[in-house]
Amino acid sequence: MTSEELKSVTANQIVDARGTACPGPLLAAKKAIGDIESGDIMEVLSSDEGTKHDIPKWCEKMEHEFLGIVEEDSYSRLFLKKA
Amino acid sequence: MERKKMTLGLFTGSIDKLTAAGVIISGAVADDYQVDVYVLLQGARVFKKEVGDDATQLPMAENPQLKEEFEASLKELKVKTWLEFFRTAKELSEVKIHVCGLAGKIWGADKLSDFVDIVDDIVGINSYITSAQEADIHLFI
Numbered sequence: 001m002t003s004e005e006l007k008s009v010t011a012n013q014i015v016d017a018r019g020t021a022c023p024g025p026l027l028a029a030k031k032a033i034g035d036i037e038s039g040d041i042m043e044v045l046s047s048d049e050g051t052k053h054d055i056p057k058w059c060e061k062m063e064h065e066f067l068g069i070v071e072e073d074s075y076s077r078l079f080l081k082k083a
Numbered sequence: 084m085e086r087k088k089m090t091l092g093l094f095t096g097s098i099d100k101l102t103a104a105g106v107i108i109s110g111a112v113a114d115d116y117q118v119d120v121y122v123l124l125q126g127a128r129v130f131k132k133e134v135g136d137d138a139t140q141l142p143m144a145e146n147p148q149l150k151e152e153f154e155a156s157l158k159e160l161k162v163k164t165w166l167e168f169f170r171t172a173k174e175l176s177e178v179k180i181h182v183c184g185l186a187g188k189i190w191g192a193d194k195l196s197d198f199v200d201i202v203d204d205i206v207g208i209n210s211y212i213t214s215a216q217e218a219d220i221h222l223f224i
Contacts, residue, residue: 021160023109030113030175061114 011043090218096125097144105168112176121211127186136166
């Protein structure tokens with residue numbers, strides 16, 4: 001999905017991991033994924049640059065669908081759909 | 084999907100290497116790895132109840148003169164302590180922590196109750212070798 005399309009997406013769960021360094025955002029996503037249903041959308045907020053590589057790779061391995069990233073001024077919004 | 088296995092031989096008792104081990108384990112449990120940690124020699128000391136993540140009792144393996152700066156940076160970056168990493172990992176996946184019996188005895192700890200509550204058992208070296216042989220990933224820190 002494009003960044004513009006993602007801006008209109010309402011996530012079922014928002015995980016705010018801003019201010020934490022690697023592996024904080026990944027661990028936060030891993031913890032929260034168990035709380036949502038298959039097909040639900042999760043949004044991870046992260047100010048850690050490495051998360052933009054980690055979360056898409058993690059989704060690929062865990063078979064979640066990585067939807068894309070929306071960049072904000074000081075953080076990123078990463079969207080995924082649970083497998 | 085069959086769960087993959089990681090075996091970690093944890094020799095170190097140094098705060099910098101323990102932190103690295105915690106980060107690596109976190110990456111593994113995010114991927115649903117089954118992790119078996121075998122705590123050897125220096126590692127057994129830090130798993131004792133009276134040491135744990137008491138940073139004053141933990142040396143730094145590299146750049147020991149920068150330990151204070153290292154600790155301050157971890158705090159500023161909201162990085163968990165090494166023990167918190169291990170504890171969180173156990174909450175998120177199947178993580179077992181095994182302490183080498185000899186290593187424990189060297190530091191005066193020979194009962195499970197001598198160690199922090201996340202230690203699962205006290206084992207012999209063959210358990211480590213068998214686990215390493217069967218693992219998809221084997222690391223030694």
